[in-house]
Amino acid sequence: MxxxxxxxxxxxxxxxxxxxxxxxxxxxxxxxxxxxxxxxxxxxxxxxxxxxxxxxxxxxxxxxxxxxxxxxxxxxxxxxxxxxxxxxxxxGAGLLAVAVGFASQAALSNVISGLFIVLFKPYKISDRIQVRTDLTGVVEDINLRHTVIRNFENKRIIIPNSVISNEVVINSNYEDNKICKWIDMGISYDSDIDLAKKIMKEEVLKHPHFVDVRTEEQIEAGDDIVPVRVVMMGESSVNLRAWSWASNPQDAFVMGCDLLESIKKRFDAEGIEIPFPYRTLVYKNDPPKSIESGENARS
Missing domain, CATH: 1.10.287 (Helix Hairpins)
Incomplete structure (x- = not known):
């Protein structure tokens, strides 16, 4: 022994x-x-x-x-x-292997989805993407299990690879970083449309983040560098839209905010009215006494 x-x-x-x-x-x-x-x-x-x-x-x-x-x-x-x-x-682990296989199915799905994301590159690190309608941010990391997105509040959104691979992803940096930013403004029906369009075009051209994306053929054809058009006749306003281009999503966001402010100030200075929505009420019968008394008090 x-x-x-x-x-x-x-x-x-x-x-x-x-x-x-x-x-x-x-x-x-x-x-x-x-x-x-x-x-x-x-x-x-x-x-x-x-x-x-x-x-x-x-x-x-x-x-x-x-x-x-x-x-x-x-x-x-x-x-x-x-x-x-x-x-x-x-x-003797046949039954155990089956149980583990079912338990690890989600994990394996995440790994395979992550591999496909890296191979086919629907998005990559530093891309600005939108998933569904409520998740927007910059891709910080893609690992074996999940994708990490940093939103504009500096919060990290962790999405399993198998989930994001089954969603529609809007990628603002895919192939081309340039972004077309719509600048929408509403003016009253009494305002000068031509003057309003001129002001919007001038303000876009003055912004440092604006870029000219026209091709040589478009320039020779005389296409507008900043198209401004009437896009809708609203209930109380004529809606104008300017197409302004920036080199990346970050510049486009800043440019959009700046232009809303500068165009509003120019409209005020030039007498272009941005109307409030209003309603005209027509009573089939005599209005209630409470409404009449209120109108008399205001008059």
Whole structure:
């Protein structure tokens, strides 16, 4: 018995050292790989190559997970006792595998959806996107499980990849960053439409974020640099719209806010009225006495 115990101790004394070495090597490999990939990602960020940044960030996370899985698997393989236990568990784990498969279905779906997002690039890191009608922001991260969006209140919106891949995504940076910002203004029916259109065009042209997107053919054909048109005859206003272009969504938002203010001030100075909605009430019978008394009091 004593000899058997001595033999067993001789066989297992080195196992903690072996496990420690495997863990150390795994951590070192993962750390070195992470540093190398972080340096490459940083270089691509500085070059504003968001396509490569998106792919590299996803690849980095995937490769780190694989390194740790490989380290754990190797540690189990190098320990005979654990090998026997693992083989026994695998032999009778059919039912358990089915249960785990159902439980991990959502997680696997997120990973596959994340892979498709990185491969086909409907959006990438730093893109401004809108999901549904209530989620808008800039993509900060795409990992194995979810996409992180930073909205304009600096809050992080975390959306599972399987969810966002099944939604319609509006990408303001896809292929072309330029944005057409509509500037809508309503003027009274008594106001001078031509003067109002002239003011709107001048204010758009003066804004530093405005860009001319006309082609050479359009310029030669004499197309307006800033089209301003009547788009609707409202109940109490004539609605005008100016088409103003900016180089990116951020500039377009700032330009839109600035133009609403500057056009309003110009309209006030030039006597262009922006009307309030009003109603004319016609009574079939005599109005109630309470209304008559109120009107008499006001008069």
């Amino acid at each position: 004593k000899e058997l115990l001595s033999t067993y101790i001789d066989e297992i004394w080195h196992l903690p050292i072996l496990i420690g070495v495997i863990i150390l090597i795994t951590i070192v490999i993962a750390g070195v790989t992470s540093r190398i990939l972080n340096a490459i990602i940083k270089r691509n960020r500085e070059a504003e190559d968001n396509d490569d940044v998106t792919s590299l960030v996803f690849f980095k996370r995937s490769i780190i997970v694989l390194i740790y899985l490989a380290g754990i698997s190797f540690a189990i393989y190098m320990i005979p006792q654990l090998r026997v236990i693992a083989a026994s568990l695998l032999a």
